[in-house]
Amino acid sequence: MSMGSTKVLEESKQGEATMVEGPDNGKKLYLESYGCQMNFSDSEIVASILAKSGYTTTRNAEEASLVLLNTCSIRENAEQKVRNRLNHFNNTKKKNPELLIGVLGCMAERLKAQLLEEEKLVDIVVGPDAYRDLPGLVEEVTDGRKAVNVLLSREETYADINPVRLNSNGVTAFISIMRGCDNMCSFCVVPFTRGRERSRDPESIVHEARYLHQEGYREVTLLGQNVDSYRWNVTKKGEVIDPEKETVNFAQLMEKVALVAPDLRIRFSTSHPKDMTDDVLHTMARYDNICKYIHLPVQSGNTDVLKRMNRGYSREWYMNRIDAIRRIMPDCAISTDIIAGFCGETDAEHADTVSIMKEVEYEFAYMFKYSERPKTLAERKFTDDVPEAVKQSRLEEIIKVQSANSLKRNKASVGQTFEVLVEGVSKKSDGKLFGRNTQNAVMVFDRGDIEVGTYVNVKAVDCTSATLIGEVVQQ
Ligand code: SAH
Ligand code: SF4
Ligand code: F3S
Numbered sequence: 001m002s003m004g005s006t007k008v009l010e011e012s013k014q015g016e017a018t019m020v021e022g023p024d025n026g027k028k029l030y031l032e033s034y035g036c037q038m039n040f041s042d043s044e045i046v047a048s049i050l051a052k053s054g055y056t057t058t059r060n061a062e063e064a065s066l067v068l069l070n071t072c073s074i075r076e077n078a079e080q081k082v083r084n085r086l087n088h089f090n091n092t093k094k095k096n097p098e099l100l101i102g103v104l105g106c107m108a109e110r111l112k113a114q115l116l117e118e119e120k121l122v123d124i125v126v127g128p129d130a131y132r133d134l135p136g137l138v139e140e141v142t143d144g145r146k147a148v149n150v151l152l153s154r155e156e157t158y159a160d161i162n163p164v165r166l167n168s169n170g171v172t173a174f175i176s177i178m179r180g181c182d183n184m185c186s187f188c189v190v191p192f193t194r195g196r197e198r199s200r201d202p203e204s205i206v207h208e209a210r211y212l213h214q215e216g217y218r219e220v221t222l223l224g225q226n227v228d229s230y231r232w233n234v235t236k237k238g239e240v241i242d243p244e245k246e247t248v249n250f251a252q253l254m255e256k257v258a259l260v261a262p263d264l265r266i267r268f269s270t271s272h273p274k275d276m277t278d279d280v281l282h283t284m285a286r287y288d289n290i291c292k293y294i295h296l297p298v299q300s301g302n303t304d305v306l307k308r309m310n311r312g313y314s315r316e317w318y319m320n321r322i323d324a325i326r327r328i329m330p331d332c333a334i335s336t337d338i339i340a341g342f343c344g345e346t347d348a349e350h351a352d353t354v355s356i357m358k359e360v361e362y363e364f365a366y367m368f369k370y371s372e373r374p375k376t377l378a379e380r381k382f383t384d385d386v387p388e389a390v391k392q393s394r395l396e397e398i399i400k401v402q403s404a405n406s407l408k409r410n411k412a413s414v415g416q417t418f419e420v421l422v423e424g425v426s427k428k429s430d431g432k433l434f435g436r437n438t439q440n441a442v443m444v445f446d447r448g449d450i451e452v453g454t455y456v457n458v459k460a461v462d463c464t465s466a467t468l469i470g471e472v473v474q475q
Contacts, residue, residue, distance in 0.1 A: 025054025035072025152195030301356030341391030
């Protein structure tokens with residue numbers, strides 16, 4: 001076992017291998033991630049922290065000495081999936097009693113030590129703000145103790161950690177710009193599992209973007225639960241903290257990252273309708289390398305439902321934000337999140353969601369049935385009273401409307417030529433490549449001698465509701 005500073009081969013579940021500096025203790029980590037992009041981004045931080053104490057990642061759970069599941073609590077079925085996986089690893093552990101199993105992320109935070117008692121096979125439980133403690137906890141458990149750290153922090157942003165890129169295509173990467181959420185939407189468990197909102201030092205963000213660009217990456221996605229409330233050196237009330245230092249809001253942060261290199265594309269997620277300013281939209285419009293795409297979750301098209309959801313905006317306010325996007329960036333794509341069957345939702349209120357979808361004509365949508373989560377405002381204040389069958393039929397209607405919207409949007413793109421960043425070989429055909437245009441539409445086209453990680457002009461010649469079929473335009 002070598003403890004010197006050697007180059008360690010980091011292997012990911014599906015992607016390419018990356019080299020990181022660190023000692024090699026011969027032990028292998030198998031890491032599985034669920035939930036949102038932030039959780040996947042956190043897994044890269046976890047891999048980096050454990051690489052420093054000698055763990056290399058493996059895509060084969062059988063050869064791992066440490067299995068970590070980075071979990072999600074957003075809906076009941078997300079937790080069920082993880083419980084099924086834990087049962088599966090229970091069997092692996094029967095064959096290999098030395099194997100350590102840990103639960104990270106939002107389920108760890110929500111259920112805390114309960115996970116150790118309920119799921120007897122779990123050895124380690126670590127919440128999203130305690131990952132620096134992982135090496136110590138692994139050691140503790142090796143000594144025969146159960147290890148838990150679910151403390152939430154007001155400061156932790158992991159700003160100094162250079163994440164190990166897992167499952168990477170070498171072209172696109174996530175950068176976390178903030179953690180936590182202070183919004184308290186009544187349906188949402190995130191404020192309880194991720195703690196208070198805090199922003200990361202802008203310098204460290206720009207530094208990470210610069211590093212990624214040098215490494216050949218050509219697109220970064222800035223991540224936060226509500227990127228529009230990013231703030232540096234300013235209090236929530238708008239008071240400057242240190243007058244000697246500059247203050248940075250989200251529009252300014254985006255500009256700083258856009259200036260890193262003209263061929264580094266910027267995306268971001270998630271925007272919040274109550275906080276998204278025209279300033280952000282003008283900054284987007286000013287820079288070609290900021291992608292013309294906004295994920296703006298509406299949740300419901302009815303103002304009373306939005307009030308019960310504690311979203312902080314009305315239908316009119318939301319439509320005003322849509323109008324601002326259309327006015328400032330006529331070519332900007334918009335996607336959304338929708339919840340069907342929230343507490344007390346009537347047929348008429350559901351009809352308002354359908355009508356707002358038809359009005360906006362989203363390019364894309366993530367659509368969910370409401371799932372009651374313990375401790376949330378909605379669980380305490382309202383009854384989850386929309387019958388399952390009604391939730392289901394409303395969701396189906398919503399999905400139908402969205403498929404029609406997506407197809408209509410894609411059809412309107414046929415005949416147009418787009419600049420596409422090539423991300424990899426198409427899953428369906430070896431002879432084809434895929435990438436996305438600035439509006440985030442996936443385009444598939446012949447491979448030829450085009451390289452992954454380059455920009456090509458592609459003309460859309462046909463489409464499905466999910467993909468644009470393209471032909472490369474000679475340049
Ligand atoms: N921060 C983001 C959303 C994070 S969660 C935002 O504010 O938009 C992603 C999506 O999951 C939410 O937009 C919502 O549509 C959905 N979601 C959250 N809690 C849910 C619940 N209890 N039941 C069903 N869907 C939920
Ligand atoms: Fe949840 Fe609302 Fe925060 Fe999004 S903004 S993470 S939906 S509480
Ligand atoms: Fe899930 Fe936690 Fe993200 S609940 S959606 S993994 S913040």
